[in-house]
Amino acid sequence: MKLRKLILLLPIFLLVLLSATCTKPENTTAQDMPSNPQTFNWKMMAVWPEKLEILTQGIKQFIEDVGIISNNRLNITLAGNAGELSVFEAVSSGKIEIGHSVAYLWTDKIPAAQFMASVPFGMDARQHLAWLNNGGGLGLWQGLYKQYKIMPFPMGNTGMQMGGWFNKRIEKIADFKKLKIRLPGLAGEVIVQREIGAIPTQTDDPVNALKDGNLDAVEWMGPYYDKKLGLHKKAKYYYYPGWHEPGTTLELLINLEAWENLPDDLKRVIEIAANNTHHWIYTEFESKNAQALKDLESNGDIDIRAFPDKVLTKLREATKKRLEQKAEADRDFEKVYKNYRDFQETMDNWRSKAQRLK
Amino acid sequence: MKLRKLILLLPIFLLVLLSATCTKPENTTAQDMPSNPQTFNWKMMAVWPEKLEILTQGIKQFIEDVGIISNNRLNITLAGNAGELSVFEAVSSGKIEIGHSVAYLWTDKIPAAQFMASVPFGMDARQHLAWLNNGGGLGLWQGLYKQYKIMPFPMGNTGMQMGGWFNKRIEKIADFKKLKIRLPGLAGEVIVQREIGAIPTQTDDPVNALKDGNLDAVEWMGPYYDKKLGLHKKAKYYYYPGWHEPGTTLELLINLEAWENLPDDLKRVIEIAANNTHHWIYTEFESKNAQALKDLESNGDIDIRAFPDKVLTKLREATKKRLEQKAEADRDFEKVYKNYRDFQETMDNWRSKAQRLK
Numbered sequence: 267m268k269l270r271k272l273i274l275l276l277p278i279f280l281l282v283l284l285s286a287t288c289t290k291p292e293n294t295t296a297q298d299m300p301s302n303p304q305t306f307n308w309k310m311m312a313v314w315p316e317k318l319e320i321l322t323q324g325i326k327q328f329i330e331d332v333g334i335i336s337n338n339r340l341n342i343t344l345a346g347n348a349g350e351l352s353v354f355e356a357v358s359s360g361k362i363e364i365g366h367s368v369a370y371l372w373t374d375k376i377p378a379a380q381f382m383a384s385v386p387f388g389m390d391a392r393q394h395l396a397w398l399n400n401g402g403g404l405g406l407w408q409g410l411y412k413q414y415k416i417m418p419f420p421m422g423n424t425g426m427q428m429g430g431w432f433n434k435r436i437e438k439i440a441d442f443k444k445l446k447i448r449l450p451g452l453a454g455e456v457i458v459q460r461e462i463g464a465i466p467t468q469t470d471d472p473v474n475a476l477k478d479g480n481l482d483a484v485e486w487m488g489p490y491y492d493k494k495l496g497l498h499k500k501a502k503y504y505y506y507p508g509w510h511e512p513g514t515t516l517e518l519l520i521n522l523e524a525w526e527n528l529p530d531d532l533k534r535v536i537e538i539a540a541n542n543t544h545h546w547i548y549t550e551f552e553s554k555n556a557q558a559l560k561d562l563e564s565n566g567d568i569d570i571r572a573f574p575d576k577v578l579t580k581l582r583e584a585t586k587k588r589l590e591q592k593a594e595a596d597r598d599f600e601k602v603y604k605n606y607r608d609f610q611e612t613m614d615n616w617r618s619k620a621q622r623l624k
Numbered sequence: 625m626k627l628r629k630l631i632l633l634l635p636i637f638l639l640v641l642l643s644a645t646c647t648k649p650e651n652t653t654a655q656d657m658p659s660n661p662q663t664f665n666w667k668m669m670a671v672w673p674e675k676l677e678i679l680t681q682g683i684k685q686f687i688e689d690v691g692i693i694s695n696n697r698l699n700i701t702l703a704g705n706a707g708e709l710s711v712f713e714a715v716s717s718g719k720i721e722i723g724h725s726v727a728y729l730w731t732d733k734i735p736a737a738q739f740m741a742s743v744p745f746g747m748d749a750r751q752h753l754a755w756l757n758n759g760g761g762l763g764l765w766q767g768l769y770k771q772y773k774i775m776p777f778p779m780g781n782t783g784m785q786m787g788g789w790f791n792k793r794i795e796k797i798a799d800f801k802k803l804k805i806r807l808p809g810l811a812g813e814v815i816v817q818r819e820i821g822a823i824p825t826q827t828d829d830p831v832n833a834l835k836d837g838n839l840d841a842v843e844w845m846g847p848y849y850d851k852k853l854g855l856h857k858k859a860k861y862y863y864y865p866g867w868h869e870p871g872t873t874l875e876l877l878i879n880l881e882a883w884e885n886l887p888d889d890l891k892r893v894i895e896i897a898a899n900n901t902h903h904w905i906y907t908e909f910e911s912k913n914a915q916a917l918k919d920l921e922s923n924g925d926i927d928i929r930a931f932p933d934k935v936l937t938k939l940r941e942a943t944k945k946r947l948e949q950k951a952e953a954d955r956d957f958e959k960v961y962k963n964y965r966d967f968q969e970t971m972d973n974w975r976s977k978a979q980r981l982k
């Protein structure tokens with residue numbers, strides 16, 4: 267073979283050699299490694315103020331985890347805010363791909379979304395996750411959000427809350443009459459009913475509202491954040507249990523088109539990282555609330571009391587009445603309520619026996 | 625430029641072109657994508673019989689998830705058995721890289737391992753995970769296993785169990801005297817103490833042992849697996865609560881050298897996939913036990929009863945005595961017991977208030 271011919275063939279040899287190196291790099295036998303991995307860059311928003319650091323940290327960890335375990339093929343960055351849009355609307359419209367929030371914020375649009383967050387006298391955190399995973403709850407949730415082009419997943423639970431701070435004792439249901447109380451959402455609808463007659467009152471500054479007498483009582487979040495805010499300095503009585511929110515599940519919202527564009531492995535990355543963060547947030551809340559309650563108990567100025575059973579019975583009856591009204595008004599609500607209630611009945615029966623150790 | 629010179633330069637052009645294509649394949653902008661991803665092939669074993677399908681499925685899902693989210697860089701295959709070695713020894717020696725089991729199996733070697741699984745009258749599933757993640761429990765666990773060259777993580781919880789099947793009623797602590805009962809582990813040590821005087825009895829076939837009168841009572845797993853085994857056909861009384869195991873955490877065992885050889889991102893893959901499986905197993909047990917208990921309740925032949933409070937009080941006292949004996953005999957046990965007990969006290973106080981809704 268002549269030199270000239272060799273030189274002419276050289277590019278072809280090099281091509282073959284380099285192609286082989288390209289598709290099978292040295293030191294690896296990884297199978298099915300995508301040869302052209304596609305990268306996704308998502309923007310994320312959350313409904314929480316920065317200072318709720320358990321949630322802020324949880325979301326940051328989720329973003330970091332997704333980056334690490336996806337090998338940076340799915341990069342999520344926190345976007346500032348959505349302007350006029352809610353996080354739900356921003357995800358729904360595709361302005362952002364992913365958001366973190368809580369389903370009871372969207373009950374004006376979707377009344378049945380209530381069951382995906384928390385219901386007064388409803389399931390606790392553990393039961394609710396069992397319902398979502400094993401009782402058909404997640405399928406119902408995804409069905410409700412589908413028309414808004416959103417794929418929801420659970421990500422976080424605040425655990426049970428306390429019953430709130432009161433500046434007077436609650437001995438009977440009549441003590442709620444004309445009580446100016448900050449208690450938002452469905453529980454607020456329950457206590458506004460005529461047979462209870464409380465006056466739900468909105469405020470962003472419950473500490474001063476209590477001090478100024480604009481509020482008689484306030485339900486905020488739980489011992490840890492209540493103590494941080496200083497509520498224990500403005501009201502004497504701290505009541506339990508948190509009948510109004512027995513375990514609030516938080517949600518990851520994903521734009522449906524963005525979700526469907528992901529390859530299956532990145533879908534699984536999201537699911538697993540979200541589940542991991544779900545439990546991280548939950549155990550953070552549980553540990554910090556337990557410690558904060560202990561600290562509050564050692565403060566002699568605070569009177570930590572249980573609502574009397576007869577008060578809880580009345581609140582439970584009023585809750586049932588309100589849920590049934592809402593079920594009559596909305597077919598989705600009725601359908602989800604029935605599924606939720608049946609599952610809870612089975613789980614409550616088990617809990618009443620299995621969890622009976624004091 | 626002459627044609628010949630051009631031909632001579634062609635290989636260099638091609639090299640540059642192909643190198644660019646190699647390091648930055650089309651359709652991707654993935655950053656930090658390892659150019660030489662290393663692949664790891666691990667063998668795994670579990671201590672469970674195949675028929676405990678919740679665990680079998682959980683482990684299979686874990687293996688599949690690790691494959692998917694690691695992009696097949698960490699491939700785990702189930703190995704048959706370790707011959708003479710226990711799963712713990714097989715992982716410790718490096719014969720296999722990873723195993724699934726429960727820490728109370730290794731208390732002969734490491735008495736304090738008891739606290740990593742479940743302790744009579746100890747923490748429930750939720751509290752235990754909070755302790756591991758937020759109370760220093762996981763660090764203590766990893767410290768205990770380090771001399772055996774094993775890195776442990778929680779992966780799964782069976783939830784609370786029932787108190788067992790009895791062929792006679794338990795009205796007072798004296799009814800345990802000379803009772804032939806299958807109740808392994810620390811709870812077995814508790815009831816063998818003189819003031820209780822039961823006769824813990826081993827059996828792999830509790831159904832026939834009950835039928836033949838070789839056993840008076842048996843604690844097995846919980847309503848779902850108890851019912852599958854048919855225990856409800858051989859004993860009339862089904863007692864609760866499961867004081868002996870209030871929420872048993874299962875464990876992932878990883879050979880320490882294999883762990884340390886993993887790059888950080890694959891370590892995180894393991895942690896996140898294990899946490900995900902932890903909760904999958906737990907909610908499976910909770911949902912299936914709740915449904916099975918309901919089914920058993922609808923069977924008129926079974927008498928489902930609570931242990932009287934005074935019996936539980938005696939069992940609790942006997943448990944405390946036994947734990948203190950063990951703490952005196954082993955410094956690690958003493959250290960972990962103190963940490964565990966303090967955390968449980970804080971969590972129990974919170975649970976007694978927050979989880980007070982019936």
